[in-house]
Amino acid sequence: MLDKNFDPKTAEPRLYAQWEESGAFAPTQDPAAEPFSIVIPPPNVTGSLHIGHALNNTLQDVLIRFERMRGKAALWLPGTDHAGIATQMVVERQLAAAGNMSRRDMGREAFVAKVWEWKAESGGTITNQLRRLGASCDWSRERFTLDEGLSAAVRKVFVTLYKQKLLYRDKRLVNWDPALQTAISDLEVEQKEVDGHFWHFAYPLEDGSGEIVVATTRPETMLGDTAVAVNPKDERYKHLIGKAVRLPIVNRPIPIIADDYADPEKGSGAVKITPAHDFNDFMVGKRNNLPMINIFDAFAKINENGPPEYQGLDRFAARKKVVEAFEELGLLREIEKTRHAVPHGDRSGVVVEPYLTDQWYVDAKTLAQPAIKAVEEGRTVLEPKTWEKTYFEWMRNIEPWCISRQLWWGHRIPAWYGPDGRIFVEETEAQAKSAAREHYGRDEDLKQDEDVLDTWFSSGLWPFSTLGWPEKTADLARFYPTHTLVTGFDIIFYWVARMMMMGLHFTGEVPFKRVFFNALVRDAAGKKMSKSKGNVMDPLELVDEYGADALRFTLTAMSGQGRDIKLSTQRIEGYRNFGTKLWNAARFCQMNGCARAEGFDPSKVKGVLNRWIIGETQRASVAVTEAIAGCGFDGAATVLYRFIWNTFCDWYVELSKPLLTGPDEAAKAETQAVAAWVLDQILKLLHPIMPYLTEELWAQTADLGATRPEGLLVAARWPELSSDLVDVKAQAEIDLIVAAVTEGRSVKAELNVPHSARPALLVIDATAEQSTVLEANAAVIAQTLRVSEVRFEANAPLGAIPFVVQGATLALPVAEFIDLAAEKTRLVKEIAGHVSDIAHVMKKLGNPDFLARAKEEVIEENRERLAEAEAAKAKLESALNRLEAVA
RNA sequence: GGGCGGCUAGCUCAGUUGGUCAGAGCACCUGGUUUACACCCAGGGGGUCGGGGGUUCGAGCCCCUCGCCGCCCA
Structure with missing residues (x-):
């Protein structure tokens, strides 16, 4: 039996370990699988996970888990950035705090060794935090911008650009930072x-x-x-x-x-x-x-x-x-x-x-041209589209890019100076020496440039350097160009633009087909989070308190395009509750013997309720699929929330209760099988956003009925359900029941009918079809609406409270509980509602221009609406008349 | 100065191509021992969709204009 609640604290580390051990995060080897790759925006190696990272990486994880389940060879390549200035500052501060020698006193080599030492100790912080969030990165491919491989790529790019005269040394004014020197x-x-x-x-x-x-x-x-x-x-x-x-x-x-x-x-x-x-x-x-x-x-x-x-x-x-x-x-x-x-x-x-100094520059103007063209031609699409304008504006007015930094931590510039100041730019010192020998006719002492490269120079190569470039690796062939880049718009110039330029120049292809710019996260008051304001929300604390899934769902649901996210804990709590709701629905299913049936075929199901929920599942699955595929993450979250809570829990589970406890064994068995099937679909559909809770439920329901073809949910197949599963007739029937129950509840509540009362539900006037449905579902209606029975009567007895549902007149004989004044108020209010509706529609239909120019279907729609409102109004008026006659 | 985004219920936000589009969650009020769930259930109140103008038979949705708020680039 399931516990009453999901316990993220114990489950999350256990499940993450299982995923990693299962190898689920590595792309499938199946050569037939279509590749889908994402490179992570490498966080600074000094960093710790802030809420912006949490959002950015949640969305990437949603995408990658989704595509992985869809059977693609999904690769999410993780890594970190050496972050020149930031890291150097962190280590310098640490040295100072420990009372050590300053950087300048200890010298370059010793200092750089210290930084590496620091990296070995503390550099893994942020990647471990990503794991806690549930990020399904392929850690076996993790990269660091100062890795040997990436450094080789940097040198190759530098030398190539130099020889192509797209990179040069120049004496110009630079922005000089006197503090950082x-x-x-x-x-x-x-x-x-x-x-x-x-x-x-x-x-x-x-x-x-x-x-x-x-x-x-x-x-x-x-x-x-x-x-x-x-x-x-x-x-x-x-x-x-x-x-x-x-x-x-x-x-x-x-x-x-x-x-x-x-x-x-x-x-x-x-x-x-x-x-x-x-x-x-x-x-x-x-x-x-x-x-x-x-x-x-x-x-x-x-x-x-x-x-x-x-x-x-x-x-x-x-x-x-x-x-x-x-x-x-x-x-x-x-x-x-x-x-x-x-x-x-x-x-x-x-x-x-x-400040006037000698620095190295990249001819960005030249490199920008293909990058502009690629976006113009849609080879790379920026989402939301509006960012394309910003991109073009910047790229068309781009200035030379100063790439040298007077720091020690970073890629040392591969340029050597001869005694006469002549520059030899080569990938290695040996090559520089041989070039010098050629030039001078003898060996000369060379001095390497003291400077390092701007961090963004190496991150600009990230999409291909991480895949092995300049080597012609299998990964590069398979996963480049990458599919989607998910990043913040604050680094559109720093990073996205540079990757476009470098990617196109060195591989001839765009680095990614799509860029999705996620929103900025702010505090509940809309202020940018900053340590000095003291309004930072630590995602890890939120994970501790609400679980990773709740945080992920919140961020996903609020990730609407072109808008900042104002995060409040209330919202997270609400989505934590949502997880619990699903957990308990699964618990209910388990308690009621819901189990997967061997060879279950949703298209063969007979019962109306079951056919209905299967159709709803199909529709939800299509909506979620389309939303995630199109980066409409908030839409996916909304659909799932509504489907799971409102459709599945509020109606399907409630309406299924009489079937699950009733005498009809065949109906019961079918409902058990359907509930189990729907639950499995739900777990799959929700998994990209709430991976932990769904995986845990998947495991805990593994032994209920037929064995699933898949092991872990992370590796399960995404639902691809035929639209044939939607049964319009079943939909209409359930709609009638839902409407009757909802309206009936409303009447009871407004008239203060005691909760314990069990009046009959009278069907006064209904079409043959409606009558059939109401009769067939009497048990369900009785339980959900809390009435004693569904009874057919020609006329509403004195004191029965009538209400109109889809044109049918129903009534509740609750005269003994109510006061006439309350009922009169209710009727008057209802009638007034219809009157204003009628007036509204009449005005439209009375307009000759409307009749002449509006689409036929719109006119027809309004006519139906008018007829319905008038019928309902007439029925309620006659009820009011009778009431007044009594009173 | 140029550009972009936002302004929809008390709060946070949804509202595809203009025609049940005036919604959701939270908050609030009322009721609830309904053996899945009080991290719950049922019901309810609440908005002239920032102001003004225009296009249209019809506009949160398109155009113009003004006003705030935020961001980016000068």
């Missing part, structure tokens, strides 16, 4: 609105004939100014072009140049130009061949290019000092308050500086 890409920069000032500085003209006023939010950069620009069309300054100003403090003459960048409308119309420390100024500098003076060191302190009294000052201290100096010199013209966007490093949180 590395360049970061545009995407890693977060613009934050902050309060600041516009300082208006006067620069005296070199010839002493006056001054020119410029404004800046970053005064310290004036130390590196190399020009003042005015607009060539600006009449105010035309005569000054070609002259010079003397840069205060620095005491350096700099030219006044003409450049369109200067906007006459803004400020004074003149702008200071600091080519080495501002992206716009950099371009002005390039156009006008201005010197580029770098005034910062890597810590954003003033370097030797600044005036001696400024050297070594932090940028913000320098700012203060510059402003003070201008004030002293009498050249500070105005201080204006302003709110402006300031770039911050998304990891460090500090203000980043545009």
Whole structure:
């Protein structure tokens, strides 16, 4: 006998172990099976499972379990990302906390060894957490972006792109993070609105004939100014072009140049130009061949290019000092308050500086073209479609991608420098050496580039590097292109776009046929979850409290497209209850001898109720199948919830009770077999979303009746039921019974008929078919509606309460329990409902335009509706009249 | 400044191609010893679908406009 409740705590680890041991997570070897593959968005190896992971991985698991059950060779390839900056920071913090040497003190090799050590110890956290969620990844294929194989792929890609001139070294302005001491890409920069000032500085003209006023939010950069620009069309300054100003403090003459960048409308119309420390100024500098003076060191302190009294000052201290100096010199013209966007490093949180350095870049513009085309042509589909616009917008305006990072943890750039600075880009040091030998005619000492690659460079290769590329592996042939990528839209540029570019360039094929962007999870108030806000919901705590299935079902049900998920524990609790409901329905079946019949054929079933539930099962299975196949996860959850709770539990189980306890042995046996069959279908259909509970029920019902062809549910076959199983007549019959019982209950409740009362249900007026159905199902109706019998009478006796169901008049003789006023109120209310319905429909039917232009079936529908409402109204009115006659 | 998404019952959300589409869950109220389930059962109240305009015989659903809220890119 089943326990009263499912116990996730004990069952989950046991079941997961069974799945893994059974090898169910590996794709079938059957060569006839169609491949279906998903690569996981690799979580940071430093990470621990947050609610966003839980959602993302639940949806992937739903998909993969579904396709696996459909007989495909389903591969969900897991792995983790080395996450350059994040991981380096974690380990550095740990070293500091333990009072160890700093990274720089211990040196590169020792530090990297420490990180690997850390990875070995703690790197498995998140994958273990994925297991708790129930993720059916093929762990035998687990990858790490710094694996030897993936590293080889990275080197191959780097070298190939370099030789194709799609990757190059360049001296440009980068976003420099002075805290992390590395360049970061545009995407890693977060613009934050902050309060600041516009300082208006006067620069005296070199010839002493006056001054020119410029404004800046970053005064310290004036130390590196190399020009003042005015607009060539600006009449105010035309005569000054070609002259010079003397840069205060620095005491350096700099030219006044003409450049369109200067906007006459803004400020004074003149702008200071600091080519080495501002992206716009950099371009002005390039156009006008201005010197580029770098005034910062890597810590954003003033370097030797600044005036001696400024050297070594932090940028913000320098700012203060510059402003003070201008004030002293009498050249500070105005201080204006302003709110402006300031770039911050998304990891460090500090203000980043545009900084002139040598870095490696990828020619993203060129690589983007095929990636744009692939989406335009639908070879890769983005779901929801609306993301395609965002994708195109970004891809069509893409900038060179800075891929070098001044870190130690990551893929070291495979470039070696000769003594004269010549670059040798090769996959290995040996190859670089031989290239150098060829070039110099002798062996020379080479120095490898100190930098590592942006983490996203290796994740961009993920869909094919994980399958063995550049080797021509069997996995690559079978599972690439992957089928669906499920990911968050927050990394559409970081990751999805890069995979598209790299995948197409190196394999000639799209990396995935479909991308499904899942929603963002927020707290119950709609706020983004963050540790600082203290509103994070830990998925593992939720799993502990409600079970993995409840969390999974909640996330699935709320995963509607284009919307954020506001998660509340109430909702999870509700779905935990849903699991319990199903559990108890199975328990009921078990208690009532429901067991699989040998050779059971649902199409051969006789009983109306049984034929009906089989048809409903078929319809639900089609709806769930279509929903999951189309990434409509929330729809699948809704269908299952309704079918299992409302259709199966509320009606089928209730209506089956008289059959299961009644005298008709044949009907009883059939019902037992049907219930067992439906339950098996339910377990299969629900399994992708609630794998644990369904697997446990599957096991606990394994010995009830005929042996199933499948062992574990995880490996069972998905229901593919013929639409012939839907019996329209049975549907209509059960609909009548359901309507009669529902309406009857409503009447009893509204009139406060005591719960213990067992009046008869009178059939006053019904069609022959309706009468047959009501008579045949008298026992069922008696039990469900709690009436003593179903009796046919020509007229409703005095005091019987009539109600209309599908045009038939039924009545409950409950006069002794009720007060006439309550009944009168009820009748008046019912009649009013019909009256407004009639008015509504009449208005339509009275409109000649409607009759002339609406579809025939719509008109017919309205006519029927009118007739029904009028008939019901007439019956209730006559009841009301009789009531009034009595009273 | 440009773009995207949202605004439907007290709360969280469903509402395919415009025609029973005004729904569900939670919350609330009433009743319940119905031997599967109180993590339950039955019944009930509650919304002029953000405002305005338009297209249409007919509009949460299409178009325009305005207003909030959120996100992305400048």
